[in-house]
Amino acid sequence: xxxxxxxxxxxxxxxxxxxxxxxxQRLTPGLAARRLVDFGGPxxxxxxxxxxxxxxxxxxxxxxxxxxxxxxxxxxxxRAPFAISRDELRDGDRGAADVDLDDLxxxxxxxxxxxxxxxxxxxxxxxxxxxxxxxxxxAIELGADPATYAAAVAHAVDLLKRNGLEGPYGLALSRExxxxxxxxxxxxxxxxxxxxxxxxxxxxxxxxxxxxxVALSLRGGDFLFDxxxxxxxxxxxxxxxxxxxxxxxxxxxxxxTPEAAVAIGSA
Amino acid sequence: MGFDQxxxxxxxxxxxxxxxxxxxxxxxxxxxAINWYEQRLAIEQDAEARDVIADARHEEYKHFAMxxxxxxxxxxxxxxxxxxxxxxxxxxxANADAAEAESEDGAAQPDDPGGSLGIxxxxxx
Numbered sequence: 255x256x257x258x259x260x261x262x263x264x265x266x267x268x269x270x271x272x273x274x275x276x277x278x279q280r281l282t283p284g285l286a287a288r289r290l291v292d293f294g295g296p297x298x299x300x301x302x303x304x305x306x307x308x309x310x311x312x313x314x315x316x317x318x319x320x321x322x323x324x325x326x327x328x329x330x331x332x333r334a335p336f337a338i339s340r341d342e343l344r345d346g347d348r349g350a351a352d353v354d355l356d357d358l359x360x361x362x363x364x365x366x367x368x369x370x371x372x373x374x375x376x377x378x379x380x381x382x383x384x385x386x387x388x389x390x391x392x393a394i395e396l397g398a399d400p401a402t403y404a405a406a407v408a409h410a411v412d413l414l415k416r417n418g419l420e421g422p423y424g425l426a427l428s429r430e431x432x433x434x435x436x437x438x439x440x441x442x443x444x445x446x447x448x449x450x451x452x453x454x455x456x457x458x459x460x461x462x463x464x465x466x467x468v469a470l471s472l473r474g475g476d477f478l479f480d481x482x483x484x485x486x487x488x489x490x491x492x493x494x495x496x497x498x499x500x501x502x503x504x505x506x507x508x509x510x511t512p513e514a515a516v517a518i519g520s521a
Numbered sequence: 522m523g524f525d526q527x528x529x530x531x532x533x534x535x536x537x538x539x540x541x542x543x544x545x546x547x548x549x550x551x552x553x554a555i556n557w558y559e560q561r562l563a564i565e566q567d568a569e570a571r572d573v574i575a576d577a578r579h580e581e582y583k584h585f586a587m588x589x590x591x592x593x594x595x596x597x598x599x600x601x602x603x604x605x606x607x608x609x610x611x612x613x614x615a616n617a618d619a620a621e622a623e624s625e626d627g628a629a630q631p632d633d634p635g636g637s638l639g640i641x642x643x644x645x646x
Contacts, residue, residue: 256619258636278638285643293642300611472644484637503637 257299258488263497265489269343276355277362277487277501284366286461287373290424291385291507292474295481303328304480304506327506329482330380332368335490335500336361343497358499365485365501367463373479373507374426374464381506385477386468388512396467396519400438404449410469410516411453419471419514422456426468431519432460466519476511541595544588551585554578 260270295301303326312321336357346353371377376384391413396406411423427435435458438446450458456472470477482504490498509515526546531539558578565571593600605620606613623636 256622256636260636261622274638278640281638281640282643285640288640288643289646290644293644296637296641481641485640486637 258486258502260487260489263489263499264340264492265343265497266347269346272346272353273338273355273358273487273499276358277485280359280362281366281485281501283460284363284370284462286366286370286426286459286464287479287507288369289457289459290426290470290472291373291477291479293479293481295505296484297480297482299483299504301329301482301504304478304508306508327480327508328381329480329504329506330372330377330382331483331502331504332365332372333500333502334361334365334368335498337496337498339496340492340494358501361501363462365503369503369505370426370461370463373477374461374468383509384507385470385509385512385515386517388509389515389517390513391516393466393517393519400434400446401440403435403438403446404440404453406518407450407467407469408453410518413516414469414471414514417513419476419511420473421454422472423454423469424456424472425450425454425458426461426464426470427458428464428466429460429462431467466517468515468517470515471511473514476509476514478508478510480506480508482506541592544591548585548588548592551581551588554581555585 263270265273306325306327308325309322310325312323315321338358339354342350342354372380372382372384374385376382376387394406394409394413396402407425411421414423415421435450436445436447440446440449447458454469461468483502485501485503488500488502490500492498526542527534527539528542534542555578558574558581561574562571562578565574593603601623602617602620605623606616609616
């Protein structure tokens with residue numbers, strides 16, 4: 255048994271299979287950062303820091319002996335608790351096809367949003383500098399008229415190319431911007447989504463937790479997500495009515511080439 | 522020549538089972554040899570003789586490791602559990618418990634003994 259303590263939970267093998275599969279299905283659409291940045295690991299729960307390959311001088315510890323301290327980026331842990339009714343789990347064991355896992359679904363959404371927000375906007379108190387705050391480029395203006403969208407994205411791609419950053423390029427869109435893009439047709443009825451895909455040469459990603467839009471190079475090596483424990487479900491406790499569980503992961507994130515991304519609109 | 526590495530009648534065993542039995546026998550013999558050399562070194566006082574015995578023990582370390590590796594290659598389930606225990610820091614018994622649980626869950630990834638959902642990277646999906 256590991257730190258997740260899953261075998262302590264009053265959940266059958268079939269129940270765990272149902273919960274794990276539901277979590278995968280609910281998490282995968284929203285994990286936008288994992289579609290756009292480099293993913294390293296997972297290195298396991300005991301992995302606590304990412305090596306930066308750098309040192310900082312600490313000062314002499316004794317005459318003629320200098321001290322240098324290795325610099326590392328600590329991993330952060332994200333945990334999203336949820337509960338499942340034990341009656342619902344029993345019904346699942348009986349073969350019910352409509353087991354109520356709504357609380358798990360909400361937790362999955364919260365975790366995906368938190369991961370995206372950390373990667374794109376950062377969490378300075380946790381040592382994560384997000385893609386947007388790290389970028390040296392000023393955000394590209396995006397007017398209220400959807401017709402200006404293609405020009406803004408083209409401007410972003412041009413900016414990246416002028417900085418020597420090869421494509422393909424990807425685009426992360428907030429929920430609001432995603433809806434705006436997919437429901438817009440340009441002159442002559444050509445879908446804006448298709449036009450943007452042609453400009454970018456890479457994916458356009460629905461990214462809950464992201465504000466505005468962010469264009470970035472997908473050439474690789476610029477944005478590094480380092481996973482310790484990849485997303486897993488653990489056991490917290492239970493009573494007669496419900497089982498308390500949680501979704502958990504640990505990771506660090508760093509922008510190695512901050513100029514390989516540019517914010518668009520209100521990001 | 523003895524054939525006592527077989528627990529079952531050898532004529533009823535297939536070629537693969539007999540090969541595995543031979544390697545198991547070799548593994549046992551190498552472990553016994555290491556044990557004998559350990560005991561000899563514990564009492565031998567002659568420095569030149571100690572060097573020779575230690576050199577022989579060094580060879581048995583290699584033979585034991587080769588036998589073990591061959592067996593682990595032929596038995597993936599055994600290898601999966603061994604990977605959770607061998608060459609790891611921390612409590613041996615705790616690592617063994619975790620490795621056993623992972624083996625039973627069937628959810629482990631090679632580099633992630635934590636029983637994750639296995640989502641990983643979504644680039645290109």
